[in-house]
Every structure is written in C-alpha cells, then in structure tokens.
Amino acid sequence: MLSITRIANHCWLHRPLFTLSNRPSITKLKLSTFSSVEVSCSSDEECDNFLPWLERKAGTKISSVLSIGKSAYGRSLLASKSIEPGDCMLKVPYNVHSEWAPFMSRLPQLGEMHNTAFGHFPEFFDGITFDDFRHAYALVESRAWRSTRGVSLIPFADFLNHDGAAEEVVLSDEDKKLSEVIADRNYSPGDQVLIRYGKFSNATLLLDFGFTLSYNIYDEVRIQVNIPRHDPLCAKKLELLHVHCTPAIEDVNGFSSSQDSFTIKEVRSAKGKGRGIPQSLRAFARVLCSTSSQELSDLAMEAVQNDGRLARHPLKNKTRELEAHWFLLSKITRLVEEHNVSIKSLEPSSSPFMFQKFALRKQMARDLLAGELRVLKSASEWLKNYCTTLSKS
Structure with a gap:
C-alpha cells in the first residue's frame, strides 16, 4: 500500500540542534534544493564508507544519485548525479530502520521520568551524567520518524536538512516494505536535497528541533x-x-x-x-x-x-x-x-x-x-x- 502526501512550502534550512519530540511522519517529508540563500556544500570524506556499509547491511541499493556532504548547517545529502522529475532518489528498506523501535516506543516518556534517578541510583548510571543522557536523548529524538509502523530511525535519510521551498512526493510502500523519495524537479550535481519537517511555526521548530527561521510563513x-x-x-x-x-x-x-x-x-x-x-x-x-x-x-x-x-x-x-x-x-x-x-x-x-x-x-x-x-x-x-x-x- 502506498501512502502519498504533498505539502505546501516555506523556505530556509537548518539542522536540528536539540529536540523534545519526534519528527513528523515519514509521509510528511518534503524535498527541495535550497535556492533562496547561497550555501556552499562539499563532500564529506569522513562518511564516504557509510552508504556502502548501509547497503551491505540492507542487501540492496539505497541510492545511486545521492552522497553525504557538508554544508554550513552540518551534514547533508547532495545530488551526486543529475536528477530529473520522477527519479527515485532514495529507497530505504524497512529492515534497516531502527531495529530497536519496538523497545524504544515502550520506554518511559520524558514527562514520566524523574531526573533525581541520576542522584539516587548511581549504580545504574555509573559514569553517565544528565548531560550525557540529554545528548543521547536529543540524538535519537531529532532523527526519529513517525509512520504507520510507529517510531523508527531511518539511516541515511536523517542527513536530510530542513527547507520546504518546493513541492515533492514521498512514498512509504507498506507492500514493498520500504520508504522512498521521488523527485519532482531537476537537481544538478552538488545541489543539496532537503526536506521540510512540517508546517511548523517558529515556536514548534524551536521547541522540537532547536532552531528558528528568520521568516516563517507558518508562524x-x-x-x-x-x-x-x-x-x-x-x-x-x-x-x-x-x-x-x-x-x-x-x-x-x-x-x-x-x-x-x-x-x-x-x-x-x-x-x-x-x-x-x-x-x-x-x-x-x-x-x-x-x-x-x-x-x-x-x-x-x-x-x-x-x-x-x-x-x-x-x-x-x-x-x-x-x-x-x-x-x-x-x-x-x-x-x-x-x-x-x-x-x-x-x-x-x-x-x-x-x-x-x-x-x-x-x-x-x-x-x-x-x-x-x-x-x-x-x-x-x-x-x-x-x-x-x-x-x-
């Protein structure tokens, strides 16, 4: 079964700095290149072996047109080849989504946890500070996606930065057990491929992702x-x-x-x-x-x-x-x-x-x-x- 969602636009881009809640559903992703501001991007040599490793784990090709790069806002995904509307840019099988999702979804939520545990039960948190916990929590939450399958991490897709300046189609194929991204515009090699996290106001972006936009039409x-x-x-x-x-x-x-x-x-x-x-x-x-x-x-x-x-x-x-x-x-x-x-x-x-x-x-x-x-x-x-x-x- 295919689930398809189209979402209207706003512009700018950032990477999450911290988060207090999950990213929106995978069926709400939106992609574009960032056209309103010049952002220099370059190849990320430290991550050159990541995609081959992930494809070996998945047992299938995930992307032949995207590579991991660096921009002023952190790691990102760049077009490594010319891409035309209708091309599938990214295809991630469910089997490489977070294998810990069933466990993680059953952990206590933030409001159910008491920070005093760090002080009263040191034997359980030996060498772990609250800052360590906050960092781990933010890393997972800022990269977790909601879908019909629940909450999971989608490797490679989590390098996509936030924008929202163009229409794009995202498919979550329950029959084929994969998530894919379909382009609806042309991309040249070196263009950054972006997603929109949702039609969020600055209040939501700040609380959930740790950044704001200088001008946000959804305020x-x-x-x-x-x-x-x-x-x-x-x-x-x-x-x-x-x-x-x-x-x-x-x-x-x-x-x-x-x-x-x-x-x-x-x-x-x-x-x-x-x-x-x-x-x-x-x-x-x-x-x-x-x-x-x-x-x-x-x-x-x-x-x-x-x-x-x-x-x-x-x-x-x-x-x-x-x-x-x-x-x-x-x-x-x-x-x-x-x-x-x-x-x-x-x-x-x-x-x-x-x-x-x-x-x-x-x-x-x-x-x-x-x-x-x-x-x-x-x-x-x-x-x-x-x-x-x-x-x-």
Whole structure:
C-alpha cells in the first residue's frame, strides 16, 4: 500500500540542534534544493564508507544519485548525479530502520521520568551524567520518524536538512516494505536535497528541533481569553459556550484548540475577510461583551435557527459588535506591547563574552518573537479596519 502526501512550502534550512519530540511522519517529508540563500556544500570524506556499509547491511541499493556532504548547517545529502522529475532518489528498506523501535516506543516518556534517578541510583548510571543522557536523548529524538509502523530511525535519510521551498512526493510502500523519495524537479550535481519537517511555526521548530527561521510563513500565536469571574453573567455565558462550543479540531500538525484558547495566524490583508482570526474567537468576544440575559438568549436562539454555531454572524446591536472587536483589539495591542518589550530586552549585551555565549539563543528568541509580532500586528490592523468601517456604516 502506498501512502502519498504533498505539502505546501516555506523556505530556509537548518539542522536540528536539540529536540523534545519526534519528527513528523515519514509521509510528511518534503524535498527541495535550497535556492533562496547561497550555501556552499562539499563532500564529506569522513562518511564516504557509510552508504556502502548501509547497503551491505540492507542487501540492496539505497541510492545511486545521492552522497553525504557538508554544508554550513552540518551534514547533508547532495545530488551526486543529475536528477530529473520522477527519479527515485532514495529507497530505504524497512529492515534497516531502527531495529530497536519496538523497545524504544515502550520506554518511559520524558514527562514520566524523574531526573533525581541520576542522584539516587548511581549504580545504574555509573559514569553517565544528565548531560550525557540529554545528548543521547536529543540524538535519537531529532532523527526519529513517525509512520504507520510507529517510531523508527531511518539511516541515511536523517542527513536530510530542513527547507520546504518546493513541492515533492514521498512514498512509504507498506507492500514493498520500504520508504522512498521521488523527485519532482531537476537537481544538478552538488545541489543539496532537503526536506521540510512540517508546517511548523517558529515556536514548534524551536521547541522540537532547536532552531528558528528568520521568516516563517507558518508562524502563529496562541492566545487565551477568559470570561472574568466577577462578570454577573459569567455562569450563563460559560453554560452557553459549553452548549454551543465547537469540538476541538486538530490542525495538520496535530495541535488542537480548546474553548478558551485560540490560534491566530497572519492576516494577509487589513481590508480582507480577516482569515487568520478564528471565527470562534470573534464569537467568544461577542458572548463575552453581552450585557444582559436577553442578549444571551437571542444568541442561543440564533444558533439553533442556523447551523448551531454560536455568534458566528455580526451582532445586530452595532454597539455590542464594536465592543466585542475593540475588546479583541485591546488584548492584541497589549500582546504587541509585551512582544516589543521582550524584543528590546534581547538587544546585544555590552559584554563580548556574554554576547558570544548567548548570541544564538537570543537570535532564536528574536526570530520567535518577531514572527509572533508580525502575526499580532496583522490581526491588529484588520481589527482596526473592521471597527473603523463598522463605526462609519
């Protein structure tokens, strides 16, 4: 059985520095060459014997068009010959995937482990420090792939760096018991072949892989909105939201939203339809800004008469509609201010030693905050335009 997935694009590339979770499913790989930035690559002589060794272990040819090379971001896979669309670039049999996968998948997860074990049971960890363990954990986790078979390591494929600037097809053939990569563009000898780890925001890339992108079109901001406990209608509003709430929906990366947690994405046009600001968030604000039981009853009746979704249409009371969106605007404006303060606190230190030591971490933090700030500002501009247009109507 073939499983095929095509994924849309973003750009840049890095190698994982550390990780706290597995890479995405093997059916979500995406390949390209890195075209937006010049990155010099060269052959990696230290690894010249790796592919022949792996092919002897597998008992079959894995790749005749790729070789292991070095780039500014670590080891990588390079095209060793010209490659055309439709060519199979990489074919790794399941029998050389991690033979320890069944065992590893049954080990305690990170949240189930207690670091005090290193101190209280030295006989089990003789000569092993927590840094040793963290290094081993990061090495495995940053190279582990999820597929229909579970979690496994795929030798040779783990040299693929992250990009995502082009469409590509990846097949996981359960019948032939192998994973393969099919090119959908031309590659010249020396081009680096890359994968996209997923449609991940900088927050996810930083947490799971230890790097960020200077510009990431998948950046998003998770915000939480609560009904104040001192609101005299708090109980009724919560009940109304509970009755008419939309079940949590997982996105393409497996993340889900709850009743009072919302994910904002970048709004492309201040005068457009506000795509990126969830309708559920606007509905929440409309309920929150209601000031009487009658208004809440009207919202409940409207939901029943339509598709069951609560407050998805503009409120008939224009004053309340404005209040709801000014409320959202004030919350987002506050987040914009907080992000600006945080970014300013990351300005270079006057101490050369401190600057060198934390330069990479500060840069990743700036990338993360700058991406979220861009999203928040786009939402702010859309809300300002919406309120201005509504007040003039």
